[in-house]
Amino acid sequence: MSVTRRDFLRAGGGAALSGLIGVPGPATAAGAPRSRVVLVRDRHVVGGDGAVDGARLARMLDDAVCALLEVPTPEEGWRRLVRADDVVGVKSNVWRRLHTPPELEAALVRRVTGAGVGAADVAVDDRGVREHPVFRRSTALVNVRPGRVHHWSGLGTCLKNYIMFVPRPAEYHANACEPLGAIWHLPEVEGKTRLNVLVMLTPLFAGSGPHAFSSEYTWPYGGLLVGTDPVAVDATGARIIEARRAEHFGEPRPISPPLTHIRAAEVTYGLGTADPGRIDLIRLGTVEGALV
Amino acid sequence: MRPGVVMLLAAVVVAAACARREAPPAPDLLEAVEARIPPVVEGWTADPERDARWDAETIYSYIDGHAEVYLAYGMRGCVSRTYLGPGGEGPAVVDVFRLASSADAWGVFRHDAEGQPVEVGQAARLRPGWLTAWQGPCAISVTADGEGVTDDVLVALGRAAAEAVGVSGPPPEVVASLPAAGLEVDSVRFVRHPLLLNAHLYLADEDLLGLAGDAAAAVARYRRPAGEAWLVVVEYPGEERAATAVARVLTDYLPEAEGGRPAAVEGGRWSAVDRRGERLALVVDAPSSEEAAGLLAEALRGGAR
Numbered sequence: 001m002s003v004t005r006r007d008f009l010r011a012g013g014g015a016a017l018s019g020l021i022g023v024p025g026p027a028t029a030a031g032a033p034r035s036r037v038v039l040v041r042d043r044h045v046v047g048g049d050g051a052v053d054g055a056r057l058a059r060m061l062d063d064a065v066c067a068l069l070e071v072p073t074p075e076e077g078w079r080r081l082v083r084a085d086d087v088v089g090v091k092s093n094v095w096r097r098l099h100t101p102p103e104l105e106a107a108l109v110r111r112v113t114g115a116g117v118g119a120a121d122v123a124v125d126d127r128g129v130r131e132h133p134v135f136r137r138s139t140a141l142v143n144v145r146p147g148r149v150h151h152w153s154g155l156g157t158c159l160k161n162y163i164m165f166v167p168r169p170a171e172y173h174a175n176a177c178e179p180l181g182a183i184w185h186l187p188e189v190e191g192k193t194r195l196n197v198l199v200m201l202t203p204l205f206a207g208s209g210p211h212a213f214s215s216e217y218t219w220p221y222g223g224l225l226v227g228t229d230p231v232a233v234d235a236t237g238a239r240i241i242e243a244r245r246a247e248h249f250g251e252p253r254p255i256s257p258p259l260t261h262i263r264a265a266e267v268t269y270g271l272g273t274a275d276p277g278r279i280d281l282i283r284l285g286t287v288e289g290a291l292v
Numbered sequence: 293m294r295p296g297v298v299m300l301l302a303a304v305v306v307a308a309a310c311a312r313r314e315a316p317p318a319p320d321l322l323e324a325v326e327a328r329i330p331p332v333v334e335g336w337t338a339d340p341e342r343d344a345r346w347d348a349e350t351i352y353s354y355i356d357g358h359a360e361v362y363l364a365y366g367m368r369g370c371v372s373r374t375y376l377g378p379g380g381e382g383p384a385v386v387d388v389f390r391l392a393s394s395a396d397a398w399g400v401f402r403h404d405a406e407g408q409p410v411e412v413g414q415a416a417r418l419r420p421g422w423l424t425a426w427q428g429p430c431a432i433s434v435t436a437d438g439e440g441v442t443d444d445v446l447v448a449l450g451r452a453a454a455e456a457v458g459v460s461g462p463p464p465e466v467v468a469s470l471p472a473a474g475l476e477v478d479s480v481r482f483v484r485h486p487l488l489l490n491a492h493l494y495l496a497d498e499d500l501l502g503l504a505g506d507a508a509a510a511v512a513r514y515r516r517p518a519g520e521a522w523l524v525v526v527e528y529p530g531e532e533r534a535a536t537a538v539a540r541v542l543t544d545y546l547p548e549a550e551g552g553r554p555a556a557v558e559g560g561r562w563s564a565v566d567r568r569g570e571r572l573a574l575v576v577d578a579p580s581s582e583e584a585a586g587l588l589a590e591a592l593r594g595g596a597r
Binding site for chain 1 (some may be wrong): 358360389406420437486496497576
């Protein structure tokens with residue numbers, strides 16, 4: 001029998017039901033490796049008119065990479081992330097209502113080419129990755145997408161962002177998209193991801209229905225979550241969004257449907273850790289309103 | 293009995309009593325809806341270039357993984373019409389989903405019960421930029437997809453869509469059979485899929501209750517003087533399924549329970565499961581053994597025939 005409600009209640013009381021992640025298990029037992037996640041924020045990165053300050057955003061990315069890899073310059077950081085002979089696919093997200101800012105895509109491409117990758121060997125794409133010639137011959141991936149609630153998986157996450165690498169995404173929808181972690185073991189993807197960026201500039205923290213977006217349910221968090229462990233990045237993003245939900249609604253509002261895909265990515269597919277006790281969270285920039 | 297409970301029960305009874313026979317499958321109800329939704333509603337004009345119709349296969353290309361919620365309620369199709377305001381405001385998108393039954397449409401409508409009630413169709417809720425409504429076997433969604441879509445516009449478009457559906461239907465019988473005392477009306481949901489149950493009351497990753505898409509389950513929260521509890525009531529297509537589900541709950545969730553009696557669970561709470569014929573009742577996290585047993589008995593009596 002797999003995990004039940006009672007397992008979470010044993011693990012940490014009612015609060016542990018939030019997001020249903022972080023249940024102690026074999027993958028998070030003592031001795032399991034720790035993960036680093038950088039949360040970088042700038043309250044001014046998104047203007048009152050919704051416009052993104054590209055220069056600030058690029059600096060946030062640079063600061064995050066330096067802190068993540070403990071290097072003095074972003075150039076050095078990116079030389080550690082990619083090699084000059086890599087072919088790099090930047091897997092982005094084009095969902096019309098909350099897409100990856102083009103300024104961030106451009107900043108990622110600049111840093112990748114700055115590390116020596118040829119201009120013809122780096123590309124940004126989302127829904128066309130299966131046919132895109134750069135992605136088809138890629139040796140490295142950079143995974144970037146906005147964090148938001150999702151009608152079926154609970155959250156749109158870095159883990160979920162790779163669903164466009166499969167021909168029939170609906171086949172991964174079972175049990176709130178629990179099998180998404182399996183995609184990360186496919187030949188097209190396995191072992192290639194050098195960096196995960198969960199964009200938390202204006203995350204969507206609530207909203208349901210077929211189009212699932214209302215600006216009323218976004219807020220100017222002004223952040224990026226950056227890490228090499230997609231599970232840790234997503235789990236941290238989930239905690240932020242869930243905290244915002246509680247703040248907004250004035251009571252606990254666990255993300256729904258439950259985040260089985262994050263937990264499975266940790267426990268079943270071995271892609272990282274969701275346990276906050278095993279995540280070293282490095283905070284940069286704006287402190288007020290961090291929620292974690 | 294609390295006024296809210298009286299209102300819910302009254303609404304359910306009235307809706308059931310006044311429901312006309314659900315529209316026959318042929319001619320196609322959605323085809324009729326497409327023809328009847330007005331091209332102009334209070335100055336907002338439909339853009340025919342954006343009219344669309346989706347079925348169970350193509351719906352993914354319209355709303356991605358969100359489609360799974362509607363498919364879990366037996367969605368047969370969706371028609372979509374996009375309106376623009378007289379000064380170019382909007383757009384506002386009207387989606388009419390045809391579900392397997394009126395009960396299923398009610399389930400979709402109640403999946404997200406945020407917002408304020410408004411008078412559209414048989415029932416409706418309004419939130420910032422989004423209105424949902426229930427009308428017969430259809431769930432209606434009106435979404436503000438641009439600036440200038442006021443609440444009045446959402447309501448007007450919702451009413452136009454509900455009138456285009458033109459038929460009413462009953463809410464789920466299993467919902468009507470819930471015990472009334474202490475029922476938190478806004479918590480009531482109708483589900484057929486374990487994931488949707490988990491979305492409202494997480495029980496387990498596995499399909500603990502064996503819903504399998506053809507059982508009808510109501511889930512609700514209760515608040516009584518002794519404290520809160522959750523209740524799940526499931527009507528199965530046969531006694532054997534109900535018996536199997538009880539056995540599974542006892543094995544995988546309440547191994548401490550014996551013979552339908554409540555079992556102590558984590559946090560000083562109590563849970564209990566039992567069945568009566570095809571009807572299963574599961575009380576989750578009640579404040580005491582007595583409360584669990586009492587709510588369980590009431591829930592099982594609710595299905596008495």
